[in-house]
Amino acid sequence: MVDVVFTGGRVVDVRTCTSRIANVAVEHGKIVDISAHELPAKRVVDAAGLVVAPGFIDVHGHLDGHAYAGQLSAMQGITTTVGGNCGLSPLDLEGWFAGQARTGYVINQAELVGHSFSMRRAVGIEDVNARASAAQTDAMVRIADRALRAGAAGVSLGLDYAPGSGLAEIDAMAAIAAEYGRCLPVHTRLFTQNDLYSLYEMLAAAKRSGGRLLLSHFVYQYSGFGTLRPALDVVDAARAKGMDVWMDSGMYTDWATYAGTATFDEQTIKDNSLRFGDMVAATGKYTGTRLNRELYELLRHKYPDESIICYSGEPYEIYEALQKPYAMMSTDAGAYAPGEGHPQIAGSYPRFLRKMVREKRLLGLEEAVYKCTLLPAQTYHIPGKGVLEPGYDADLVLFDRDAVRDNAKMPDKGEPDAPPDGIPYVMVNGVFAVDDGVFQNTRSGCVIRY
Ligand SMILES: [Zn+2]
Structure with missing residues (x-):
């Protein structure tokens, strides 16, 4: 007798981008059968009318073990997250x-080691505009090497976040990632509007290293x-020239980051014509308040x-980017207290399915x-x-393609952490993390060590 059978759902085969009605049997944390058979099971879940998909793999997260962020991720169908993005991570990965x-x-967690906040601070670079010395760069390479050996x-x-980073420093990081055959996800620098230099800079670095480049929240x-x-x-x-470059994006154009970062310094705001009235506090006692100079x-x-x-941004550009064959979904979800944060923490994947598949029909369901998976x-x-x-x-997610809906809103418009509708079951390594729409507070996620 198997542990669980999901019966009569529309099962997605992501290798062929097709789907068919079938039963999915689960035993000891593994999928053991997908067929028309109804194997005897300790528990049978009627999946008729639901899509049965592999659990979503979020390549751009900042969960780093945070409990509430994990809950919100599970509730939107994510069963694996890659943490430590944007240069911010634990350094002792072991x-x-x-x-x-x-x-x-x-949920399952893979973890990156971060350069621009974490390693730079660890080697004593206090000024984000400072260039690393050769000795500091060597020290960062040793930190990265240890972390990569730890998985x-x-x-x-x-x-x-570290505008002072020079080419030697960037090349050293790209080289060590490539040496281990691992990914180099990059939140590019942004000097001004119409900036493509940041992109050429990273493509050139990736070309020199020969490694895989992932352009973060493009x-x-x-x-x-x-x-x-x-x-x-x-x-x-x-890509046409054969470069190993990929990108990820979420479903929003309005980005969030810490008030103290270089992104929000006076000169950057000026250079990019950002307006205080277009900014809203996402955490702390001013959550939901639009900024003015005083609050800034x-x-x-x-x-x-x-x-x-x-x-900021133009919503149609989200759809344009995510239709590219090398573009994958991500959230940029971070660790926030209840009632705070950016709606990407709770609404990204249901919004993707609602907008891109159901409403705008820009992607087929299986694609x-x-x-979000393969x-x-x-x-x-x-x-x-x-x-x-x-x-x-x-690792599975079951959703209702006609009802799946994001409810999370920008913090000046509603609840940024409102869970979605239409995702009744999420399973992580054979254990229900969401059961009949209710979060289960389970701990069946594994660490993924390379
Ligand atoms: Zn970032």
């Missing part, structure tokens, strides 16, 4: 993996200044660790699921996940 394995976590998924850069980087289309053309051209000064200098959302699994070489086949891990 200890971090051991800690996460000991306590357990609701980090790659090296993340957040050049926007729409946040290039939407709204008339730059997205040319930026996509640059990536198309690089207060957050920037007194509360630099609080987050600000900047309204959309592929962008494509990210292949990009990060995650074994045993991203596909529904016997022998694969039982």
Whole structure:
């Protein structure tokens, strides 16, 4: 007798981008059968009318073991997250993996080692505009090397946050990631509007290293200044020349980051014509309040660790970017307290399915699921996940394609952490993390060590 059978659902085969009505049987945390048979099971879940898909793999997260962020991710169908993005991560990955394995976590976690905040600080670079010395660069390479040996998924850069990073430093990080055959996800630097230099800079570095480049939250980087289309053309051209370059994006154009970062310094705001009235406090006691100069000064200098959302970009550019065959879904979800944050923490995947598949019909159901599962699994070489086949891990999401809906709103308009509708079941390694729409507070997620 198997543990669970999901009967009569529309099962997505992401390898062929097809689907068929079938039963899916799960035993000991693995998928054991997908067929018309109804195997005897300890529990039978009627999946008629639901789509049965591999659990979503979120390549751009900042969960890093945070409990509430994990809950919100599970509720939107994510069963694996890649943390430590944008240059911000734990540095002792050996200890971090051991800690996460000991306590357990609701979903599976791969983890990057981060350059631009974490390694730079660790080697004593206080000024984000300072260039690393040769000795500091060597010290960072040693940190990265240790983390990669401990199983980090790659090296993340957040050049926007460390404008002083020079080419030697970037090349050293790209080289060590490539040496281990791991990913280099990059939150590119942004000097001004219409900036494509940031893209050429990273493509050139990736070409020198020969490694795999993942352009992080691409729409946040290039939407709204008339730059997205040319930026996509640059990536198309690089891929046509055989470069190993990929991108991820979420379903929003309005990005969030810490008030104290270089992104929100006076000169950057001026250079990019950002307006205080287009910004809203996303965390802390001013959550949901639009900024003015006074509140900007207060957050920037007194509360630099609080987050600000900047309204920007053109929504149609999200759809344009995510239709590219090398574009995969991600959230950029971070660790926030209840009632705070950016709606991407709770609404990204249901919004993707609602907008791209149901309302605008820009992607077929199966292709959309592929962008949330197999494509990210292949990009990060995650074994045993991203596909529904016997022998694969039982990471599943069941959703109602006609009802799936994001309810999360920007914090000045509603609840940023409102869970979605239409995702009744989420299973992580054979255990229900969401059961009949109710979060289960389980810890069946594993750490994924390379
Ligand atoms: Zn970022």
